[in-house]
Amino acid sequence: MRITTIHATPLLLAFREPYYWAGRCDLDAVAVLVEVRTDEGVSGYAEVTGGYPPVAIDAALQEIGTVLIGLSPLDIAGSLREVHHLYGLTQAGNFANLIVGAVEMALWDIMGKALDQPVYRLLGGACRGEVDYFAFVHGRDAEELAEDAREAVAAGYSVVYMKVGRGESEDMENVAAVRDVIGDRRLRLDANGAWDVRDAIYMIRRLAIYEPDWIEQPAHTKSIAALKHVKESVPVPVAADDLIYSLFDVYEICRQRAADVLVLSPHETGGLAPFRKAAGIAEAAGIAINLHGRFVTGVTDMALHYAALTIPNLTEGNQIMHQILREDIISAPDITPRSGRLGMYDAPGLGFQLDDEAVGRAAELYSRSVTTGT
Numbered sequence: 001m002r003i004t005t006i007h008a009t010p011l012l013l014a015f016r017e018p019y020y021w022a023g024r025c026d027l028d029a030v031a032v033l034v035e036v037r038t039d040e041g042v043s044g045y046a047e048v049t050g051g052y053p054p055v056a057i058d059a060a061l062q063e064i065g066t067v068l069i070g071l072s073p074l075d076i077a078g079s080l081r082e083v084h085h086l087y088g089l090t091q092a093g094n095f096a097n098l099i100v101g102a103v104e105m106a107l108w109d110i111m112g113k114a115l116d117q118p119v120y121r122l123l124g125g126a127c128r129g130e131v132d133y134f135a136f137v138h139g140r141d142a143e144e145l146a147e148d149a150r151e152a153v154a155a156g157y158s159v160v161y162m163k164v165g166r167g168e169s170e171d172m173e174n175v176a177a178v179r180d181v182i183g184d185r186r187l188r189l190d191a192n193g194a195w196d197v198r199d200a201i202y203m204i205r206r207l208a209i210y211e212p213d214w215i216e217q218p219a220h221t222k223s224i225a226a227l228k229h230v231k232e233s234v235p236v237p238v239a240a241d242d243l244i245y246s247l248f249d250v251y252e253i254c255r256q257r258a259a260d261v262l263v264l265s266p267h268e269t270g271g272l273a274p275f276r277k278a279a280g281i282a283e284a285a286g287i288a289i290n291l292h293g294r295f296v297t298g299v300t301d302m303a304l305h306y307a308a309l310t311i312p313n314l315t316e317g318n319q320i321m322h323q324i325l326r327e328d329i330i331s332a333p334d335i336t337p338r339s340g341r342l343g344m345y346d347a348p349g350l351g352f353q354l355d356d357e358a359v360g361r362a363a364e365l366y367s368r369s370v371t372t373g374t
């Protein structure tokens with residue numbers, strides 16, 4: 001079996017409701033569906049997200065194609081080494097890892113389909129029967145957040161996640177409202193790097209009365225030193241998120257004890273295999289991994305779920321994001337968590353069935369947004 005083409009389809013993913021987070025409100029996001037085709041008719045799928053222009057992503061994918069086409073999709077490590085040589089980009093950083101990671105995941109999808117095995121088995125097998133996910137509560141104000149929180153409690157979630165960094169009085173009011181609704185369930189707060197060190201320490205000390213399970217990326221997203229400074233100054237566990245893009249970052253954060261938890265996904269690390277290596281580094285440091293969600297579809301959530309089944313040092317309340325979309329692009333399986341959990345699936349590859357019509361609609365939405373500039 002040989003790789004023949006890499007095909008990119010830009011998608012516009014409309015959200016169910018406005019998405020409020022540190023300093024922003026988004027109505028939709030762009031993702032690029034990646035299809036790696038082979039000469040035996042088996043295709044693998046994954047996606048690139050992260051806000052980079054689809055035209056740049058497509059150009060990078062076509063360049064990667066110049067070394068991948070003709071190679072076996074079953075020799076993933078060797079193929080990816082060629083890709084990294086192409087750019088001199090081994091563990092290079094955000095943009096490269098997002099794209100290489102999607103190609104890597106598509107290759108695992110091909111291998112799983114070719115061997116008729118779910119990818120988690122090819123990665124060494126599941127070490128857990130299910131993965132626990134959080135309820136993501138969001139809204140314009142405390143009232144809307146509390147409404148989401150009530151739904152989360154009714155649906156049986158044990159971990160609730162929300163954004164902070166929206167302004168001091170707003171944060172205090174929003175977190176109080178959600179804590180009031182969820183009782184003693186775990187509450188995760190994510191600042192997405194909205195604060196500087198001084199504000200982060202001040203805000204976390206104030207928010208500590210609501211007993212957050214942890215605060216995610218409170219300080220600058222490029223600075224391990226800033227994160228460590230905050231972690232050592234506050235009475236609440238701190239998670240690293242938006243600053244991890246390589247195994248070196250993972251090692252350095254663990255070595256410096258700059259975070260209590262790593263929020264991470266195969267996109268940041270450049271694929272499923274490096275993601276498992278990253279989890280291994282953290283495991284040796286006694287630090288757990290929490291799955292990182294981006295603006296993704298069920299394609300990515302299934303890839304992450306299959307990877308998570310193989311990770312021993314995984315937290316509860318992992319991030320899952322497809323539910324914020326008005327329409328997902330997979331038709332199966334149903335990945336709505338039950339009481340916050342998803343179990344085992346046996347479907348080969350990454351386990352999802354693409355909904356071709358939904359892909360077409362999202363691609364059409366993207367084309368129209370480019371044409372009209374909306």
Ligand SMILES: [Mg+2]
Pocket residue numbers: 190192216217241242263
């Ligand atoms: Mg985060």
